Amino acid sequence: MNAIVAQLTARSLLGRRRVLLLLLLPGVLLLLCGAVRLLAGSDTTVSIGVLSSFALGTVVPLLGLIAGAGSIGPEIDDGSIVYLMSKPLSRHSIVHSKLAVAVAVVTVVAAVPTLLAGFVMSGTEASLAVGYAIGAFVAGLAYCALFVLLAVITRNAVVVGLIYVLIWESLVGSFVPGAQVLSIQQWALAITEKVVGSSAGTLGLSSAVSFGTGVVLLAVIVIGCTWYAGARLRKLRLTGNE
Amino acid sequence: MILDNVSRWFGNVVAVNDVTMSVGPGVTGLLGPNGAGKSTVINMMAGFLAPSAGTVTLDDEVVWRNEEIYRRIGLVPEREGMYDTVSAWQFVLANAKLHRLPDSEAAAQKALNTVQMSDVKDRDIATFSKGMKQRIKIATALVHDPQVLLLDEPFNGMDPRQRIQLMDLLHTMGDGGRTILFSSHILEEVEQIAGNIQVLVAGRHAASGDFRDIRRLMTERPHQYWIRSDNDRALASAIIAEQSASSVELVADSRGGSGYSTTGARDTTAALHVEATDVSRFVRVLPQLAARHGIRLYEVSPADESLESVFSYLVTR
Numbered sequence: 421m422n423a424i425v426a427q428l429t430a431r432s433l434l435g436r437r438r439v440l441l442l443l444l445l446p447g448v449l450l451l452l453c454g455a456v457r458l459l460a461g462s463d464t465t466v467s468i469g470v471l472s473s474f475a476l477g478t479v480v481p482l483l484g485l486i487a488g489a490g491s492i493g494p495e496i497d498d499g500s501i502v503y504l505m506s507k508p509l510s511r512h513s514i515v516h517s518k519l520a521v522a523v524a525v526v527t528v529v530a531a532v533p534t535l536l537a538g539f540v541m542s543g544t545e546a547s548l549a550v551g552y553a554i555g556a557f558v559a560g561l562a563y564c565a566l567f568v569l570l571a572v573i574t575r576n577a578v579v580v581g582l583i584y585v586l587i588w589e590s591l592v593g594s595f596v597p598g599a600q601v602l603s604i605q606q607w608a609l610a611i612t613e614k615v616v617g618s619s620a621g622t623l624g625l626s627s628a629v630s631f632g633t634g635v636v637l638l639a640v641i642v643i644g645c646t647w648y649a650g651a652r653l654r655k656l657r658l659t660g661n662e
Numbered sequence: 663m664i665l666d667n668v669s670r671w672f673g674n675v676v677a678v679n680d681v682t683m684s685v686g687p688g689v690t691g692l693l694g695p696n697g698a699g700k701s702t703v704i705n706m707m708a709g710f711l712a713p714s715a716g717t718v719t720l721d722d723e724v725v726w727r728n729e730e731i732y733r734r735i736g737l738v739p740e741r742e743g744m745y746d747t748v749s750a751w752q753f754v755l756a757n758a759k760l761h762r763l764p765d766s767e768a769a770a771q772k773a774l775n776t777v778q779m780s781d782v783k784d785r786d787i788a789t790f791s792k793g794m795k796q797r798i799k800i801a802t803a804l805v806h807d808p809q810v811l812l813l814d815e816p817f818n819g820m821d822p823r824q825r826i827q828l829m830d831l832l833h834t835m836g837d838g839g840r841t842i843l844f845s846s847h848i849l850e851e852v853e854q855i856a857g858n859i860q861v862l863v864a865g866r867h868a869a870s871g872d873f874r875d876i877r878r879l880m881t882e883r884p885h886q887y888w889i890r891s892d893n894d895r896a897l898a899s900a901i902i903a904e905q906s907a908s909s910v911e912l913v914a915d916s917r918g919g920s921g922y923s924t925t926g927a928r929d930t931t932a933a934l935h936v937e938a939t940d941v942s943r944f945v946r947v948l949p950q951l952a953a954r955h956g957i958r959l960y961e962v963s964p965a966d967e968s969l970e971s972v973f974s975y976l977v978t979r
Contacts, residue, residue: 502710507761
């Protein structure tokens with residue numbers, strides 16, 4: 421990891437209006453949770469529904485996409501990555517630095533708001549807030565790794581990422597149970613389920629994969645995508661205007 | 663830096679075709695019309711593009727996928743993209759730190775001084791003109807004092823004063839023993855600063871060597887002219903008799919301009935197409951011939967003075 425690469429990435433990622441985009445979704449999440457608490461009181465079932473479908477199912481993957489793909493994609497598109505690539509730096513170190521920034525951003529704008537949302541809706545009941553915050557963090561880590569890789573290998577990372585999140589995880593996953601096995605959201609939910617403990621089943625919190633499977637698949641996707649992104653960056657073709 | 667039988671193709675398109683050249687200390691100009699493959703060659707020399715065939719080496723080290731080579735290479739890319747949310751100082755300093763220089767701040771300050779941007783170093787790059795951005799790009803390439811400096815169309819967007827400054831800088835660096843290679847499609851730019859030139863045309867290495875030799879090749883080539891007069895046939899006979907042209911052709915003017923017939927009446931199609939073998943003699947003799955035969959010349963214009971035609975001629979040599 422390189423601190424200068426991380427600083428430049430953070431300036432680009434949080435610069436101008438992009439930071440407003442990053443703050444929009446957590447703002448909506450917190451407002452929604454506040455409204456739910458006011459209207460429905462402390463209802464665990466409603467809390468699990470909102471945290472599973474909106475926080476873990478929508479906010480985390482979309483912010484993972486913005487932060488992950490946004491940490492390197494625009495630099496590849498406009499050619500400014502040449503200033504990093506023309507240095508005696510390991511390409512893996514560039515990817516690690518960018519991933520670290522993206523994960524830090526997603527932690528701040530997705531995992532922490534998820535924790536707050538859980539507290540707002542159900543306090544400390546059944547460790548829901550902590551469980552979903554940890555789930556949001558690991559999901560954010562996996563989404564960022566996947567979307568950094570997508571941004572390195574394709575100029576259409578955002579479109580491909582949206583197709584994965586909206587079509588595969590949300591649409592196909594809701595109709596085809598088997599599809600949920602290949603869903604970062606479900607892997608993270610398995611960790612949330614573990615943190616919540618034995619009361620998870622009675623509260624209606626269940627994931628499509630076991631805890632062990634979820635951890636292994638998350639590790640495979642994070643390590644695999646990060647390594648492959650570095651390897652592909654070594655072979656990245658930078659061409660001029662010709 | 664040596665390119666050994668280097669080719670690069672993109673799908674079915676051959677961008678660079680079997681180029682062999684070596685670039686040594688001093689200033690070398692990479693000259694060629696737009697689309698000739700200059701940027702592709704520079705990207706391969708900078709290690710950002712793998713040759714489809716052949717090798718690119720610096721001091722016998724292959725540059726492709728060799729990150730350590732950037733301790734010795736500085737690159738000024740053609741593309742405009744930069745981290746423009748930071749100030750010039752922050753950006754150049756970041757580049758120095760990425761090279762892990764022992765005194766990054768001093769190196770960044772020296773690079774900014776060299777490109778005369780110290781006065782505005784605290785401004786965001788986003789607020790700079792194209793020429794100012796170009797100078798910041800050069801500062802980032804110079805910050806680690808590289809042995810080899812590659813510049814892709816460095817004069818684009820610069821005003822005349824900035825061009826002169828950059829030319830002086832490249833001169834000084836070249837005289838100091840560094841290897842400088844810059845690409846350009848403008849003959850005069852190359853002529854002013856490059857002792858050596860490499861000419862690329864349509865992906866092929868058309869010529870290389872001392873600029874004066876190349877210039878002589880260019881000027882000694884057969885020159886073609888369009889000529890309009892009030893008596894093209896008589897003028898054609900006179901030119902042939904004078905033996906200063908290898909061919910004279912009375913043709914319809916493909917440019918669609920106006921002309922005059924042998925009777926003096928306006929003719930919208932006729933013109934003489936002349937290929938002169940000895941240019942200096944031809945341009946001296948032509949008005950004398952016209953005067954001697956009482957022919958009025960309406961127009962004498964070069965038919966092949968475009969850069970592409972000059973390059974094309976070099977390719978056929």
